[in-house]
Amino acid sequence: MNDERSEQHINLDAFNDHGEARASLTWDEYFILIALFTSLRSKDPRSKVGAVLVNREKHIVGTGYNGFVREADENFFNWRSDGEWLQTKYPYVVHAEQNAILNATTSELADCSIYTTLFPCNECARIIAQKRIKDVIYLSGKHMELDSRKATQVIFEASGVKCRQMALPPFETLAQSVVKNLFP
């Protein structure tokens, strides 16, 4: 086991080389893992996204995942991603980042960070920048080739929103680490 960490990769080894000290998660690791677990609440069979809003004191002030409007009759919608636009999920789904912002415990989100499992689309990017959220930390860069993601980069650059990608360890490492902590 080694005790090295980098900004990019999460090292969840629970013990140091002597089997003594326990490592703990960094804040980045902690919040991105919460975003990942939050994504599991989504009913979208193809794309589950989670987001966590964190203030300067490292307190979580909002979480969200992609889903249809709260308390709406879901029989009106479906999760189709191809076909005629009105028959797909796209016009109806509230994105994870939007839900995190809309459900936040405070409307003052300036200088907050948002941890999200997927690089934000331009619609979410506009809202993130408008709320003066200062940092975006994301896991997956899927769909980066789309114009909507290029627009996101323009919005972030123009409004000074900092954006960086994180990587997760293989899930075996994650699971082993959890088990090691539970049953040392």
Ligand SMILES: [Zn+2]
């Ligand atoms: Zn979005």
